[in-house]
Amino acid sequence: MTRLFNDPAAFADEALEGFAAAHRGWVRPVTGGVVRAAGTPAGQVAVVVGGGSGHYPAFSGLVGRGLAHGAAVGNVFASPSAQQIRSVARSADGGAGVLLMYGNYAGDVLHFGQAAERLAGDGIEARTFAVTDDISSAAPEESAQRRGIAGDLPVFKAAAAAAEEGLPLAEVLRVAAHANARTRSFGIAFSGCTLPGADHPLFTVPEARMAVGLGIHGEPGIGEESLPTADEAARLMVTALLKELPDGVDAPAGQRAAVILNGLGSVKYEELFVVYRKVAALLGAAGVDIVDPEVGELVTSFDMAGVSLTLTWLDDRLEELWRAPADTPAYRKGAPVAQDPAAEAAAYVEDVDDTRVPDATEASRGSAAHVLAALNAVAGIVDTHADELGRIDAVAGxxxxxxxxxRGTTAALEAAVRAHDLGAGAGTVLVHAGDAWADKAGGTSGALWGTILRSLGTRLGDQDTPTAEAVARGVSDASDAVRRLGGAEVGDKTMVDVLVPFADTLAEAAGAGLPLSEAWQRAAVTAEKAAADTADLLPRKGRARPHAEKSLGTPDAGAHSLALITRAVHGVLPDHPLDQH
Amino acid sequence: MTRLFNDPAAFADEALEGFAAAHRGWVRPVTGGVVRAAGTPAGQVAVVVGGGSGHYPAFSGLVGRGLAHGAAVGNVFASPSAQQIRSVARSADGGAGVLLMYGNYAGDVLHFGQAAERLAGDGIEARTFAVTDDISSAAPEESAQRRGIAGDLPVFKAAAAAAEEGLPLAEVLRVAAHANARTRSFGIAFSGCTLPGADHPLFTVPEARMAVGLGIHGEPGIGEESLPTADEAARLMVTALLKELPDGVDAPAGQRAAVILNGLGSVKYEELFVVYRKVAALLGAAGVDIVDPEVGELVTSFDMAGVSLTLTWLDDRLEELWRAPADTPAYRKGAPVAQDPAAEAAAYVEDVDDTRVPDATEASRGSAAHVLAALNAVAGIVDTHADELGRIDAVAGxxxxxxxxxRGTTAALEAAVRAHDLGAGAGTVLVHAGDAWADKAGGTSGALWGTILRSLGTRLGDQDTPTAEAVARGVSDASDAVRRLGGAEVGDKTMVDVLVPFADTLAEAAGAGLPLSEAWQRAAVTAEKAAADTADLLPRKGRARPHAEKSLGTPDAGAHSLALITRAVHGVLPDHPLDQH
Incomplete structure (x- = not known):
């Protein structure tokens, strides 16, 4: 279990701070993560990796020559926000564009995707790439749905080494895709980890049993077996990986492979070496030539007891990239050039300007006061129900x-108050609130709620008086944006199951001429019923829901919180259009 | 707990094999451990480190340019045998002598000391140095009794960097002593580890409590407190270390220090970084300039949950040595030169010649048959009582x-049979048996029993017929050698409490003219009583006995096994002098 922390909410930030202090020769802290202390050489594509905290050396430990140019670091097991990623990417950019790389998890896909869009707005060309190496997480025909685990390392490294050669962004992206297509991992686990401040493990594996294919956040595996011997564990993993060779590899014999035997946290080095002994023997017997093996802790989950085996099937080009030197805090290879002298202790770069707001009409500024009241109600209802939401989420997530x-609603309210104090209109207040929510909450729900507030704010603007129709159109925009970004549809047991009927009912009632409060009331009733109905649903396959099957009979946590929020907001809406207070 | 293993007895060997297979660019396996793949440059002092398995990257992971030239690797938490150490040192020797370095534990002191003596016999100049950095293990005025923990690394590194500069052995030893005198560590622990094949932890710490100063094998600490926050843990360790500054350091302000924050196994990287953040702040506030800090797992105890802080107070010379480059499997620093191409998979070097024995008289060869019978009885009685001996030892050790x-008695019997088959006399049979016992059993008792058999064999020789007086003189030699090597005296609750009265009684009875069987019988009765009396004793402070205080009321395991053996041997002694069968 995680025992050493201060305020659990500050854990990830404090860990990043300590990490950066211990590795000044390699990295420099910036808002949202770290970049290379020496910076990105001008004209070189920057590879920015990232993900949640709790997986060290992924992701901050992999920043340095020959590997990543920057890492965006989220909260514990939560994606960094789009704002964090954008900040790191802007600091890492060397003028030749940025490749954003991460493991394939819903929250990361959302936030990195949004960051790429915003970077384009900043004039920085950005592409995204999600690693999908875990063969136990989806069938071969659905390999694009697979999770990324320790295969992150060889795929990141191939792309970064290509960037180091000076190749253009499109080519670096092509290398990443090629490396990913030839990289496969398979893992087993014996026990879960307990997060900072939690009083029970995130997930458990029965005593003397082994979960086959369990994900690094407790996502479901493909079976459970008795605890194996070290040799049996080696055979299980090697056999699984030799069964699914990538395109272009007809048989293992005569092939070369990069091999990573990764410990998740409390399977220790000696055990890994005992297992590796057999892995090497089995691969040797299959005719595979092992190139530069790595045996150690490269992607962890705190002190989770588990181990995974990764093979990257090398061709000449991939072998060259795998063998290329690297010099990062946690991964060093070959003969790197001398370290730069320790960089000056850099201040955190603050690149978000929240001291200025666009001009707004008096009417819109008046409406902004209602927005504040609504956000205050939202923060209040969430605070009251936070433990309940946690319990519901823990059933399957x-x-x-x-x-x-x-975290999100508190940050949203603070940002809204700041913007209002600066004279912002209703639209800008909502946009600032949305950005703060996404930035501070992280995770999938943070990204989606940020989008909801931003969509609504963009529709309302800072000029016109928000009418019931305008609010309904804003909610419909939000509903569309959430479906587009999150990729979920009605029936997938997500907040979309509530947001879509809520938006439809609101639009219908507003279109029929009802005043906002009345229209919202009808929509909120619909939302509550829809949230309760999610208890009858199973999440769609492939989404990051550990133990999805257990959630039958329990509503979706995101759907439930959305319904609570619609009800709370209704309580503070005026009985008449927003301008008539 | 340790979950991935095959035969627990083979764990350490299999781990070493896998380690070597994964790191062919750095190390080459030899009998007893590993040496640098590139060898020791001619004329360079070789630094050979070592200790038990279960502490990776200590000790094999520290072999490579700029650090150790070789590592002798013992069984799990057991010293390598003198034979193993000698073998590694012979392979590592570059013609300028060898410095043997290890943490200060009884078994290591014994075996490395014996190895140095034998290396002298091989014509290789060897010195020993025990690291004593753990300030919680003895008071400042007894600092030579302290254990070695994570301070091993900076002390090994200083000596090795000096060797790399081409300094002579005496100077390398002086550097080691200087670095050790300025290195201090302090640790805390939250839970113990479970060794391969064991069904319960080696030691435990109560839930939500912290053991202050607990040793890495569960040796007793200096107190127990509530689980601290990360900042409190940092403050506790920094305060303890700033209280005991080395000679020549009057105050922390203005000093430079190498800082190592070491995780013992399942305190993970993010937690270490959170703690390091505060360590750095506290040292900074005290005016200490931190040089090249290391935060990670550098000396572990399987998955023990614990953390230690090490400071080496640097002067200009020590800073130069600490900053010097290094390139080993687990520790890389600066700008090392390119790796050598992977060495050929080296066969294990077999450098012990057990195919030839010295000439012996017919009489002595006849007596050797009695020695075989005695060793057979010893192996039998130990096998029968092995579980009981384990239970007694577990009380305090x-x-x-x-x-x-x-392991030792089985190996001794096998070696004796081999020597007997080659025509060895009684003396050589005993010497071979003793060497095999020490080599295969490892640990403190292995070294001492090896010495007992070797002393007895040396006294008996291969020419004369062993008389009762000769046997008694041999046993007295053994008693003297055990006291000299182990440093224990009567009353310290060790086998010495039995061996000394046994030897004295035997000598007295033999001197009085009693035949061997009768003299031995008297001595065996004395031994049994003395073994039982050890239940009333407390072990001497500073010896490696975890939970020593719990052992009151239980006899010492080593004393008990010695008494059992004297009784078993009596059962096979002829009723008349050994030559009259």
Whole structure:
């Protein structure tokens, strides 16, 4: 279990701070993560990696010559926000564009995707690439749905080494895709980890049993077996990987492979070496030539007891990239050039300007006061129900929905107050609130709620008086944006199951001429019923829901919190259009 | 707990094999451990480190340019045998002598000391140095009694960097002593580890409590407190270390220090970084300039949950040595030169010649048959009582006495049979048996029993017929050698409490003209009583006995096994002098 922390909410930030202090020769802290202390050489594509905290040396430990140019670091097991990623990418950019790389998890896909869009707005060309190496997480025909685990390392490294050669962004992206297509991992686990401040493990594996294919956040595996011997564990993993050779590899014999035997946290070095002994023998017997093996802790989950085996089937080009030197805090290879002298202790770069707001009409500024009241009500209802939301989420997920929502709504309210104080209109207040929510909450729900507030704010603007129709159109925009970004549809047991009927009912009632409060009331009733109905649903396959099957009979946490929020907002809406207060 | 293993007895060997297979660019396996793949440059002093398995990257992971030239690797938490150390040192020797370095534990002191003596016999100049950095293990005025923990690394590194500069052995030893005198560590622990094949932890710490100063094998600490926050843990360790500055350092302000924050196994990287953040702040506030800090797992105890802080107070010379480049499997620093191409998979070097024995008289060869019978009885009695010996040892120690004795007696018997088949006399049979016992059993008892058999064999020789007086003189030699090597006296609750009265009684009875069997019988009765009396004793402070205070009321395991053996041997002694069968 995680025992050494201060305020659990500050854990990830404090860890990043300590990490940066211990590695000044390699990295420099910036808002949202770290970049190379020496910077990105001008004209070189920057590879920016990232993901949640708790997986060290992924992701900050992999920043340095020959590997990543920057890492965006989220909260514990939560994606960094789009704002964080954008900040790191802007600091890492060397003028030749940025490749954003991460493991394939819903929250990361959302935030990195949004960041790429915003970077384009900043004039920085950005592409995204999600690693999908875990063969136990989806069938071969659905390999694009697979999770990324320790295969992150060889895929990141191939792309970064190509960037180091000076190749253009499109080519670096092509190398990443090629490396990913030839990289496969398979893991087993014996026990879960307990997150900072939690009083029970995130997931458990029965005593003397082994979960086959369990994900690094407790995502479901493909079976459970008795605890194996070290040799049996080696055979299980090698056999699984030799069964699914990539395109272009007809048989293992005569092939070369990069091999990574990765410990998740409390399977220790000696055990890994005992297992590796057999892995090497089995691969040797299959005719595979092992190139520069790595045996150690390269992607962890705190002190989770588990181990995974990764093979990257090398061709000449991939072998060259795998063998290329690297010099990072946690991964060093070959003969790197001398370290730069320790960089000056850099201040955190603050690149978000929240001291200025666009001009707004008096009417819109008046409406902004209602927005504040609504956000205050939202923060209040979430605070009251945070523990309940956590409990519901823990049935099938990692139980942090309440924490994330509390962090998000608090930050949204603070940002809204700041913007209002600066004279912002209703639209800008909502946009600032949305950005702060996404930035501070992280995770999937943070990204989606940020989008909801931003969509609504963009529709309302800072000029016109918001009417019921305008609010309904804003909610419909938000509903569309959430479906587009999150990729979920009605029936997938997500907040979309509530947001879509809520938006439809609101649009219908507003279109029929009802005043906002009445229209919202009808829509909120629909939302509550829809949230309760999610208890009858199973999540769609492939989404990051550990133990999805257990959630039958329990509503979706995101759907439930959305319904609570619609009800709370109704309580502070005026009985008449927003301008008539 | 340790979950991935095959035969627990083969764990350490298999781990070493896998380690070597994964790191062919750095190390080459030899009998007893590993040496640098590139060898020791001619004329360079070789630094050979070592200790038990279970502490990776200590010790094999520290072999490579700029650090150790070789590592002798013992069984799990057991010293390598003198034979193993000698073998590694012979392979590592570059013609300028060898410095043997290890943490200050009884078994290591014994075996490395013996190895140095034998290396002298091989014509290789060897010195020993024990690291004593753990300030919680003895008071400042007894600092030579302290254990070695993570301070091993900076002390090994200083000596090795000096060797790399081409300095002579005496100077390298002086550097080691200087670095050790300025290196201090302090640790805390939250839970113990479970060794391969064991069904319960080696030691435990109560839930939500912290053991202050607990040793890495569960040796007793100096107190127990509530689980601290990360900042409190940092403050506790920094305060303890700033309280005991080395000679020549009057105050921390203005000093430079190498800082190592070491995780013992399942305190993970992010937690270490959170703690390091505060360590750095506290040292900064005290005016200490941190030089090249290391935060990670550098000396572990399987998955023990614990953390230690090490400071080496640097002067200009020590800073130069600390900053010097290094390139080993687990520790890389600066700008090392390119790796050598992977060495050929080296066969294990077999450098012990057990195919030839010295000439012996017919009489002595006849007596050797009695020696075989005695060793057979010894192996039998140990096998019968192995579980009981383990249970007795577990009260205060690590519970492996039965395992070690079984391994040793089995090996001794096999070696004796081999020597006898080659025509050896009684003396050579005993010497071979003793060497095999020490080599295969490892640990403190292995070294001492090896010495007992070797002393007895040396006295008996291969020419004369062993008389009762000769046997008694041999046993007295053994008693003297055990006291000299082990440093224990009567009353310290060790086998010495039995060996000394046994030897004295035997000498007295033989001197009085009693035949061997009768003299031995008297001595065996004395031995049994003395062994039982050890239940009333407390072990001497500073010896490696975890939970020593718990052992009151239980006899010492080593004393008990010695008494059992004297009784078993009596059962096979002829009723008349050994030559009259």
């Amino acid at each position: 990692d139980g942090d929905h309440g924490i994330g929502m509390r | 690590d519970g492996d006495h039965g395992i070690g004795m079984r």
